Amino acid sequence: MEPAHIERTVVPEAAALQGKTPTAPGRTRPFTLRSLVPYGYISPTALLILVLMVIPIAMVVSYSFKDNVIVEQNPVFAGLANYTKVLTDSNFLVALKNTFIFITLSTLVHLVLGLAFAMMLNTALLSGITKALFRIIYILPWLFTIAVIAVIWRLMLDPFGVVNYILTTVGALEQGVNWLADPNTALWAVTFINVWSGYPFFMISLLAGLQGISADLYEAAAVDGANGIQRFLNVTIPQLKPVLISMAVLDLIWTSQQFALIWMTTGGGPLNVTEVLSTYTYKQAFSSYEFATASASAVIILLITMILAFFYVRQQRET
Amino acid sequence: MTVGRPRFQGRLKRLLGVVTTAAMLGAATAGCGSGGGSGGGSQQGPVTLEFAQWWGPELPEGSFDKLMSDFESQNPNIKVKLLSAPYASTKQQLVSGAASKTLPDVVGLDGAWVNDFAKQGAIADLSALMADAKYDSSQLASQIQLDGKTYMIPVVNFVYPLFANKDLLSKAGVKTIPSNRSEFLDAAKKVSALGGNVKGWALPLDAAVPNGIQNDVMSWLWASGGSMLTKDGKPNLTSPEVKSTVEYVKSLNDAGVVAPGALTMKEQDKVEKFTNGQVGMVIDSLAHITLIKKNNPNLQFTVAAIPAEDSYTGKRGLPYASWGIGIAESSKHKAEAFKLVQFLMSQQPNAQLSTLANGFPGNKTAEPDFSKSDALFKTAFDIYQKGYPANEFVGLPKSEDLMRSFDEQLQLALTGRQSVDDALNKTQQSWASVF
Numbered sequence: 001m002e003p004a005h006i007e008r009t010v011v012p013e014a015a016a017l018q019g020k021t022p023t024a025p026g027r028t029r030p031f032t033l034r035s036l037v038p039y040g041y042i043s044p045t046a047l048l049i050l051v052l053m054v055i056p057i058a059m060v061v062s063y064s065f066k067d068n069v070i071v072e073q074n075p076v077f078a079g080l081a082n083y084t085k086v087l088t089d090s091n092f093l094v095a096l097k098n099t100f101i102f103i104t105l106s107t108l109v110h111l112v113l114g115l116a117f118a119m120m121l122n123t124a125l126l127s128g129i130t131k132a133l134f135r136i137i138y139i140l141p142w143l144f145t146i147a148v149i150a151v152i153w154r155l156m157l158d159p160f161g162v163v164n165y166i167l168t169t170v171g172a173l174e175q176g177v178n179w180l181a182d183p184n185t186a187l188w189a190v191t192f193i194n195v196w197s198g199y200p201f202f203m204i205s206l207l208a209g210l211q212g213i214s215a216d217l218y219e220a221a222a223v224d225g226a227n228g229i230q231r232f233l234n235v236t237i238p239q240l241k242p243v244l245i246s247m248a249v250l251d252l253i254w255t256s257q258q259f260a261l262i263w264m265t266t267g268g269g270p271l272n273v274t275e276v277l278s279t280y281t282y283k284q285a286f287s288s289y290e291f292a293t294a295s296a297s298a299v300i301i302l303l304i305t306m307i308l309a310f311f312y313v314r315q316q317r318e319t
Numbered sequence: 320m321t322v323g324r325p326r327f328q329g330r331l332k333r334l335l336g337v338v339t340t341a342a343m344l345g346a347a348t349a350g351c352g353s354g355g356g357s358g359g360g361s362q363q364g365p366v367t368l369e370f371a372q373w374w375g376p377e378l379p380e381g382s383f384d385k386l387m388s389d390f391e392s393q394n395p396n397i398k399v400k401l402l403s404a405p406y407a408s409t410k411q412q413l414v415s416g417a418a419s420k421t422l423p424d425v426v427g428l429d430g431a432w433v434n435d436f437a438k439q440g441a442i443a444d445l446s447a448l449m450a451d452a453k454y455d456s457s458q459l460a461s462q463i464q465l466d467g468k469t470y471m472i473p474v475v476n477f478v479y480p481l482f483a484n485k486d487l488l489s490k491a492g493v494k495t496i497p498s499n500r501s502e503f504l505d506a507a508k509k510v511s512a513l514g515g516n517v518k519g520w521a522l523p524l525d526a527a528v529p530n531g532i533q534n535d536v537m538s539w540l541w542a543s544g545g546s547m548l549t550k551d552g553k554p555n556l557t558s559p560e561v562k563s564t565v566e567y568v569k570s571l572n573d574a575g576v577v578a579p580g581a582l583t584m585k586e587q588d589k590v591e592k593f594t595n596g597q598v599g600m601v602i603d604s605l606a607h608i609t610l611i612k613k614n615n616p617n618l619q620f621t622v623a624a625i626p627a628e629d630s631y632t633g634k635r636g637l638p639y640a641s642w643g644i645g646i647a648e649s650s651k652h653k654a655e656a657f658k659l660v661q662f663l664m665s666q667q668p669n670a671q672l673s674t675l676a677n678g679f680p681g682n683k684t685a686e687p688d689f690s691k692s693d694a695l696f697k698t699a700f701d702i703y704q705k706g707y708p709a710n711e712f713v714g715l716p717k718s719e720d721l722m723r724s725f726d727e728q729l730q731l732a733l734t735g736r737q738s739v740d741d742a743l744n745k746t747q748q749s750w751a752s753v754f
Contacts (some may be wrong), residue, residue, distance in 0.1 A: 070418040071439050154588075159579035160516040160597070181580040183734070267527025270582030271730050286414050288720045289435050 057302070063295035070291040082296035092297065094272050095280040102191055102276055103255040109195045110251055111244065114202025119236075121203070122210040142200035150264035153193045154180065180266050183273045190265055190274050194258060202247055209243040210236070242315070249312040253305055277301050366655045367398040371412060372427030374642055374676070375403030377606075382675050390662045397655050407528075417441035422647035424656045428471045430641055430713030433463050437470045438716070442645040445469040448657045459664065460683050463643060463714050473641035474663050475678035477606045478703050479534050480637060481626065484510075485619040487517065487599040496623040500539070500567055503600070503626040507576035510599035519576035521598045522568070523584040524730060529722040530586065533712050534638055535602050536729065540564040541636030541709035542625035548711055554750035556725075556743045563628070565729065565739050572733050582730050594618060604640065605699050606677055612693065622695050624702050636709025637702065642676070679703055717753050724749040 063069045067078035086092050117138050121131050144152070156162045157179040164176030179189040213236065221231045237244075259278035262268060268275035268283070277297065285294035375383040387399045402423055404412065409427065416422040417436045426442070436442045446469045449456055456462065456469075463471035483496050491509035495502075507519025523531040537547060545560035555561070571577055578584070578598050590607050592598040594615045602625060611618060624635050644663060646656045662668055670685035677696060680687060689697045712718040728742035728749075737745075 071435070073440060176579070178580045178582075181582040181584070183582075186583070263527050266583045267525045267585075269524075269526035269727075269730070271734070271736075272526075272727065283720075283723070286411065287723060288717055289414075289439075291418065 060295045060298050060302075063292055064299045066292055068290075068292055069295070071289055075292070078292065082292045083300070086293050086296045086300065089293075091272060091275060092277075092280055095268075095275045095277050098187060098274060099256060099276040101187065102194070102258070103252050105191050106194045106198065106255045107248055107251045109191075110199050110202045111248060113195065113199040114206050114247075115240075115244075117199070117203045118206035118210055121207055138203055139200045141197050142204075144197070146197070146260040147264060149193065149197045150261055153189075153196075154265055157189055181270055183271045186266055186270055186274050190262055193265065194255065194261055197261070198251070198255075202251070205243060205247055206240060209240045213239045245315050246312065249308055249315065253308045253312070256301065256305060256308070277304075365396045365398050366652045367400055368425055368650075368652060368656055368659060369400050369402055369423035370425040370427075370659065371402040371404075371409060371416075371423040372642070373404060373406040373409040374427055375401055376405055378675050383672075386663075386668060386672060389668065390659060393662070394655075394658055397658060399659065416647075420649045422649060424647055424650040424652055425659055426645050426647060428643035428645045430463055430471065430473070430643055430710065431715075431718040433471045433643070433645070434465060434714055434716045434718070436645070437465045437468075440648055442470050443648045443650070443653060445472065445646065445657075445660070448646065448653060448660075451654065452657055452661065454657075454661060458666075458682050458684055460681050461708070465714060471641075471643040471645045472660065472664060473643050473681045474669065475642045475673050475676045475681060476639045476708060477604045477641070477676075477678045478637045478639045478699060478708065479538060479602050479604050480622040480624060480699055480702055481600060482593060482603045482611075483600045483621055483623060484593065484596060484598070485621055487513065487596065491599070496621065497600075497626050498624065499626050499629045499631075501629050504567075504571060504574065504576070507571060507600065508574055511574075511576045516597050517599065518578040518597065519599045520571055521578040521584065521589040521592050521601050522572070522581045523586050523589045524581050524726055524733075525583050525585045526723060526726060528585065529719065529726040531584075531589075532722040532725045532729070533710065534586075534604075534640075535589075536564070536568055536725075537711070538602050538625050538636075538638040539567060541638060541711070543628040543631045544633045544636060546711060553754055554747055556747040556750065557740075562739060562743060565732065565743060568729075569733060569739060581733070593620075602638070605696065608693055608695055609677060622699050622702070624706060635706040637706045639708040639710050641681070641713070642678070721750055721753060 064082050065077060065079065066075040067081065069075040117134075120126070121135055121138070123131075126134075141149070158164070159176040159178050159181075161176075163179070164173065167173040168176060177185060179185050217235045217239070218231055221235050226234065257278060258276065259282065262274055262276055262279050263282070266274040268279040278301070281294050281297040281301065284290045284297060288294075370387075383403075384401065387401060391398060402412075406429075410429070410432070413422065413426055413428075413432065413436075417439050418441075420441065422441055428436070428442070433442070445462075446464075446467075448454075449469070459472060460476070461473050462469040463473070481496070487510050488494075488496070488506060491506070491513055493506040493509055497503035497506045503520075510517060510519040522535050525531065540547060540561060543560070543564075545558075545564065547554065547556060547558075547561055549555045572581070578589075578592055580588070589598070589601050590603060590611065593601045593603065594611045596615070596618065605622070608622075611620070625637065627635055644660050646653055646660065650656050663672065664682050666682055666685045669680045669682040670687055673680040673685060673687040674689075674692070677692065678687075679700065687696075687700070689700070712722065715721060725746050728737070728746045731737045732739050732742040
C-alpha cells in the first residue's frame with residue numbers, strides 16, 4: 001500500500017522536473033457518446049439563436065451593403081452608398097434627433113417618477129393598507145398593452161377629450177389643444193404617454209432595491225446627525241446606484257426601439273416631429289420598399305443599441 | 320452492474336431526447352425556410368392552395384369559409400387553406416412574403432401594392448394564365464395592368480361617396496346635400512357655426528396610413544373629372560386642376576370647418592366622429608354604413624356624389640378601393656390557383672361575395688342583392704353607375720409613399736409653413752424621382 005501511495009504523489013513532480021507535461025486525465029479518455037451530451041443539451045438553444053438572431057442580423061447587414069436589395073432580382077454590391085444616403089437624409093437626421101429627445105427624456109422621467117413613487121411606497125409614514133392601495137394604482141399603467149394605451153391616450157388627448165376639458169374647466173387653458181396633432185406639442189405628448197406607460201417597472205425595481213437597503217445604514221447616518229436629504233443623497237442613492245444605472249441603460253435600449261406607441265398615436269407626424277428611428281426604418285421598408293436603406297438604418301440602430309449594451313454589460317461586470 | 324445499467328439507459332434516453340429535439344427543431348426550421356407558398360399535395364392527391372387575404376375577418380362570420388367550401392365541392396381535387404388576418408397584418412405578411420418569394424398561392428391584393436409586387440417578380444402574370452385557361456376576360460369590370468400584363472383582378476369594389484348627417488344639415492339650415500364645391504363650403508360653414516364640438520368636415524391626414532390623400536383629398540379632383548397624371552402616366556401635380564383642388568381643401572381648413580386634429584387623424588377617427596355626430600359630412604367607404612348604423616342607430620344620414628367644381632357638368636369620378644386577387648409567381652399550382660380566381664370572379668359567387676361585403680361586384684354581369692341590404696347601398700349603386708370608379712393611385716409604384724410625400728407637403732401648406740404652389744412643386748419633384 002505504501003509504495004503505491006508514494007508513486008502517486010511523486011510521479012507528477014518527477015515528470016515536471018524532467019520537463020514532461022503530466023498527462024491530463026481527459027486526454028486519455030476515449031471518445032464516447034457521453035462526451036456529446038453537453039453539446040446535445042445546448043444544441044436547441046444554439047440552433048434557435050443561430051436561426052432567429054445570427055442569420056437575420058447577418059442578412060440585414062449584408063442587405064445594407066447592396067443596391068436595391070430584394071426588389072431587384074440580382075442586387076449588386078453598393079459599398080457604403082446606403083449608409084451615405086441614410087446619414088444625409090434630412091428625415092433620418094430629424095428622426096435621430098427626435099429619438100435622442102424621446103429616449104433621454106423618457107428615461108430621466110422614468111427614473112425620477114419611479115424613485116419618487118418607490119420611496120412613497122417604502123415609507124414608514126403610510127399604513128400598510130394605504131401603501132397596498134397606491135401600489136395597485138401606480139402599477140395600473142403597466143398592465144395595459146401598448147395598443148390599449150395608444151387608444152386611451154388618443155381619446156384623452158383629443159381636442160374635445162378629457163384632458164382638454166379638465167384644463168379648460170380649471171382655467172389652465174383658454175381653448176383645447178391638439179396635443180398629438182400640433183407640431184409644437186406632439187413630441188412632448190408621445191413622450192408623456194411613454195413615461196406614463198413605463199414608470200411602474202422602474203417603481204417596482206427601485207422599490208425592491210430600497211427594501212434591500214439595511215436599516216442600520218440609516219440609523220448610523222441619523223446618529224451622525226444626517227438629515228433626510230443627506231440620508232437620501234449619502235445612503236439611498238449610493239445603495240441604489242447599481243440598480244439605477246442598470247435600469248437607466250436598459251430603458252435607453254428599450255425606448256430606442258419603441259415603435260408601436262408612436263405608430264399608433266401619431267405615425268411619426270405631424271410634419272415628422274415625432275418621427276423616430278424605428279418609424280423611419282419601417283417606412284423605408286414597408287412603404288418605400290427601400291429595403292437596402294431600411295437595412296442600413298437598422299444597422300445604425302443596432303450599433304447605437306450595442307454601444308448602450310456595452311455600457312450595460314460593463315456596469316454589470318463591475319457590479 | 321445491476322445499478323449501472325439502468326443509469327446508463329437513463330442517460331442514453333436523455334441523450335436521445337436531446338438529439339431528437341434538436342433534429343425536430345432543425346427540421347422545423349428547414350421547413351420554415353423552404354421557399355414557395357404552396358401547401359401540400361402530391362401529384363396524385365388533392366392540391367392544397369393557400370389563400371392569404373383580409374376579407375374573411377371583414378365578412379359575416381363563416382360566410383367566406385362557406386364560399387370556399389362551395390369551391391371545393393365544385394373542384395374535389397383542390398383544397399383551400401385560408402390565411403385570414405386584418406388588413407394591416409396581411410399587408411405586412413405579403414410584403415415580407417413578396418421579398419422572400421414565399422407568398423401563398425393566392426393572395427388578396429390592394430391596388431396600391433400591385434406595382435411593387437409585380438416589379439419584385441412576386442406575383443404572376445394573370446394574362447398568361449387567362450390565356451392558358453381560355454378565360455373570357457370581357458366579363459371583368461376592370462383589371463390592374465402593368466406593361467400590358469394583368470397582375471390583379473378587382474373582386475369587389477368599395478366606393479367612397481359623400482356621407483352627410485341629415486339632422487346636422489337640417490339643424491344648420493342646409494336643405495339639400497351639397498353638389499358643388501361652393502355649396503359644400505357654405506354647408507360646412509353653417510354646420511360648424513352650430514358650435515359645440517361640431518364641425519362641417521373631417522380630413523384624416525395621419526402619416527402612418529396616408530390614404531386620406533387618396534380618399535379625402537384627391538377625391539375632390541376626380542369628382543370634377545380631373546387627373547393627377549399626364550396622359551402617359553407621369554405625375555402632373557402642378558396642373559391648374561390639382562392646384563385648384565388643394566387650394567379648395569386649404570380654403571376649407573382656413574375657414575375653420577375641418578374637425579381639429581386633422582394632421583394625425585386616422586380613418587377610424589373620421590368614421591367615429593361622423594358616427595358620434597361631431598362632423599356633418601365626410602367622404603367615406605360604403606363598407607362603413609353597417610358599422611355606423613350599428614354604433615349609432617339613431618343617426619340620420621345619407622350618401623351622395625362628391626361635390627364637383629361649380630362649373631363641372633361631366634361624369635364624376637368616385638374613389639374606390641378594391642379587394643383584388645392575384646397569384647404568387649412562386650406558386651407550384653398556378654393553374655389550380657387560377658381556378659379559384661375564376662370561381663370568385665364568376666357571376667353567382669361574385670354577386671354573393673359583393674352582397675356579403677356590401678361592395679360592388681368585379682364581374683360586370685353579377686348583380687348584388689340589395690333586397691336585404693340598407694337602402695343606402697342602392698342609392699350608392701345608382702351614384703356609381705352614373706359616374707365612374709376613379710383611383711389613380713392603383714398600380715402606381717410605391718403608391719403609399721407617394722401619398723405620404725403628398726401628405727407631408729400638404730400638411731406644411733395647411734399649417735401656413737409654405738404656399739400651395741411650393742407644396743405641389745416639391746411633391747411633383749418627389750414623385751418624379753419615384754416614377
